[in-house]
Amino acid sequence: MEPNKPQNNPVKPNPWEKPLKPKKPKTPREPINFKKxxxxxxxxxxxxxxxxxxxxxxxxxxxxxxxxxxxxxxxxxxxxxxxxxxxxxxxxxxxxxxKYQMTYDVSEAEINTKDKKRIIIDNYAVWHVVNPRELITNAVTIVNAESRMEEFIYSVVRTELGQLNYDEIINDENSSRGSLNDNVTARVNELLEKDQYGIRVVDVRMKRTDLPEENEQSVYTRMISERDSTAQDYLSQGDAKKREIEAQADREAQEVIASAKKEAALIQSEGESEAAKIYNASFSKDPEFYELYRSLQSYTKTIGDDTVIILPSDSPYAQILSGNLE
Structure with a gap:
């Protein structure tokens, strides 16, 4: 037997693979000439x-x-x-x-009013830069300018409110309360111009006024009492006005009634006078009939349902009642 010989099995090419291209030899690149x-x-x-x-x-x-x-x-x-x-x-x-207008919220502060009330105020200011050179020279920064403005506002508000009573501050209808914001704005601008801070306040407004917690209840109680007293005054004035109107109406009614009665009496007297004239003219034509008529009228007034009359039989009155009219 022959020994096993290695069999040569040729590898079949894959139709899906691309044939490898032979590599070209690399050509050396020339160095870049930066001097160029x-x-x-x-x-x-x-x-x-x-x-x-x-x-x-x-x-x-x-x-x-x-x-x-x-x-x-x-x-x-x-x-x-x-x-x-x-x-x-x-x-x-x-x-x-x-350069535009800015709003600055002033810190809350506690002040005393003219009537020794302690209140907490909260303001805000609308302001803008009008002279940048003065601002840089004297205030240096915006923050420093706002700080100085806040100090002036607090000082002026404390002075202005210190001249008013608490009721005048919280009452919006009071004229002094209405001009307070304008006064504070004008005074703050005077101080800013004097120190040449280069800014101007457009408006200072009071956002809120509060009482310290320890004073709130007592003030509220007093305000309620004052309002009750004012309400009673209004009710008393209303009652007095009501009585005055009723008295005037009663007086006018009495005058109208008296005038009507007077006019009715005049009309009635005129009617009775006219009736008397007519009676006289009528009765003068037949005196005997008039006497008979007057007698009949007296009968209607003197004789009733339960009337008992005792008359002599020969009296004219009895003869008439008996129907003897001769």
Missing amino acids: YWKLITVLSLALFALIILLTNVYVVKENEYRVVRQFGEVVGIYEEPGIRMKTPFIQSVSTLP
């Missing part, structure tokens, strides 16, 4: 640097703001007209101050 492009690189670098410097030193002035330019910390320009401007690179800086 150094002028172009320098020009582009300088242009980019100039563009960066330009963009970082251009600023825009908006309608509702001030732009303050400082050079080594000193103010060299303040601009408020809208537009595009440029500062000197590296030695100048630009900051912004608001």
